[in-house]
Every structure is written in C-alpha cells, then in structure tokens.
Amino acid sequence: MSKLKESGFDHTLTMLKEGYTYIPNRTEKYQSPIFFNRVLGGKPCAIISGKEAAELFYNNDLIERKGTMPKRIVKTLFGKGAIHTTTGKVHIDRKALFMSLMTDENLSLLRQITKDAWENEVDSLIKVNEVNVYKKSSEVLTKVGLKWAGIEDTPKNIDKIAKEMDLMIDSFGQLGGAYKGYRAAQKARANVEAYLQNQIKKVRKGKLKPRENSALYAFSHWKDMNNKPMDLALCAVDLMNVIRPLVAINRFVTYGVLAIHEFNGEKDKLKFGTDDYVYQFVQEVRRFYPFVPYLPGKAKKKLTFDNQKIKKDQMILLDVYGTLHNEKLWEYPNRFDPTRFENWDGSPFDLIPQGGGDYHTNHRCAGEWMTIIIMEETMKFFTRTISFEVPPQDFTVDLTKLPGKVASGMNIRQVQALNN
C-alpha cells in the first residue's frame, strides 16, 4: 500500500466533517502535494494540491471534468446541461458566449449598476435598527444581476424572483443534509427557470427588447457551432448561471465586511487609499476566506504527479482552499495582507478561488472579473459612503462547515451616510 494512502473504505463523511481542513491536514501529515483516499462509495481518489497540481488539473489533454460533479450539485445549483457539465468543442463553443459578455462596456455598466444599487439603499439602511450584511447583499446583488442581465420587471416580481433565488442558493449549504431544503431548492429553481424561459420566449418573438449587449439578448439569440439556437430549457439554465453565482458574491461581501471590522487599519486604507488598494483587498478576501473547497475531475489517461501514479479514469480532486493557503505560494498564508498582491505575477494557477487556467478553454469561472468589480464597488460603499457600528455577535468562520460563512452573517447597526 502506498504510504500516501488513507486507511479505510470511504472517507466521504470525514471529508464533510472536516470541511476545509481535511486536505490541508493530510498534505501536512504526508508532507506531500498528493495523497490518496476513497470517496463516494469507496471510489479511489487522488487529491492534489498546489500550483503544479492546478497546472495538471487544467490540462485538457490529461484531465476530464465532464461527469465528475456530484449529481445533487448539478441538479440544484447548476441545472441540467449547464456549461459546467460540458466538455471539448461543446464547452469551448458555449464558453465563448459567456465570455462575449465580458466586454469593457458591459463590465463598466456592471460597476455602475452595483454602485447605484448600494447607494439606493442608504436611506433604508439608516432607518433600520440592524442590518444583516449576508441577507442584505443577497437582495441587492440579485437586483444587480437581473438588471445587468437585461431582465426588467415590476419591483414586486423582481422581489419575488430574488427570494426564490435566495432559497435556491442557500440550499447549497445543506449539501448531503436536509432533504426538505433540497426539495424547496428544487422548487425554487423550477420557478426561476420557468420565469426566465418566459422572458427568453418573449425576446425571441420580439415582444421584449432587452439591451443588445445584455445576457438575456445574447442567450436568446445565440446560435451554436451547428447554427442551432439554444434549446429553451437549456437557455434558461445557462442564463441563470450568469445571475445565480453573482448573488453568491454575498458571501465574499460578508467576509469583506468582517475583514474591515477584524483587521486593524483596513477600514481606513480602503477609505483613503487608492483604487489599487481596493483591488488588492478584494483579491486577499478571495484568497483568505473559505469558499470553494475543492474541484472534481478524473484522469483521461495514466498519469504521474510528484512521482505518484494516477490510473486512467481515477477520480482527482484539486485542493482549492489548501492551494490558497499554501506557504510555498503565499508568505504567512494565514495572515490577512492585501499588499501581497502589489507584485503578484497574475499566475492562472495560484490564485484559484474561482478555478484556474484559461477562461476560454478551461472551466475557469466566467464571472471572475465581475466578482472583483462587484466586490470593489461594494467595499468602497461600506467604507466611503456609509459608516456603521458592529455589535457583539458570533464572528466565527468555521472551517469544518461547508460552504464557509460568517456564523452571524455580519450584523451592522447605526448606519450613517458619510459626507463626501
């Protein structure tokens, strides 16, 4: 038996129980960037960590991603046929559609929509006694997402869709857990999909005319490499894959506000510093706090990594959280230090909170630039537009719980508008 192999028949439960700490604990124990265990009913799995691991993982000739995501995540989170589950030419063809939305014009628009959306909230934030940042940002970001995607509706309908989206996303936290939450999430997903299908139908018939550079327009009119329009159900699924993850940025927002509170000096550095500093702060939030723990794939052929053999078709997990806290890549990785990004070389294989590799040919997150922009504007809002107090609460970020979050969701109170 390899010295790098965990004993036992299945480690799925242990992995869930230990959460983000599971892999780093073992790479530390074995002093190795690879070790082996068994998951999902005893399937042999190679777990790889670090920059070289990410380079291997994003080599399309060696690693297959299709069919490796747990079915339950695909069903509730991504949707049937979603881009995440595609491979080869189909993936590259559809990914081009997503990436075509990331123009300078569209990204500037997103920045403006985010700024306006937060500024519109100032009065209501002042009026209430206490604000839960996690909840509030989910609401604000849903509106940002829908507007940016070109979906306009009555405030009542937008509110309704925002609530269902929240339900759908939150169920992710109950992975492997409550069946009831899973059912509720599936129902919410069905409702949102039906709503989006209806919007797409109207655009196709010319009854709705969204902005030409919007996601709704692009998805409704897109033709694949065989010159075929997207099937209506699939079109709604992937349109949702633009809006839903945007709302999930609320987790980073919550972490950002926690960092402002917990780390001395950060508030003033954001408030009085340059936009470069805001960017560095956002990058550090994405590196430092737990979000995506690992990503699944499988070996397309026999492989060797760090002198260890991986069999063809063997399952492989890329350690995302551990790579973001690897001391060979990040000096004092457990220290929150935005200045580490002052001279970062922009490698596609070390800062991988949203996947790595190439945007167009790998599964790397299509919305990474959007995430950074939304976070930048939101952190500016919380430091330059308003002031607030932070009451006593549970600030724990429990690394053994997936997905990570601040226990309290970050409550703030006594919000005041700053005179700029």
Ligand code: HEM
């Ligand atoms: C909270 C912030 C976000 C996180 C943590 C996140 C994380 C990720 C991760 C880990 C992947 C998979 C990488 C892989 O499989 O190699 C991914 C893919 C993807 N993300 Fe994000 N994401 C976020 C925000 C966004 C936003 C705002 C969008 C909006 C466009 C987006 C759209 C996508 C799409 C379409 C894919 C699939 C790409 C593909 O399969 O090629 N994400 N994201």
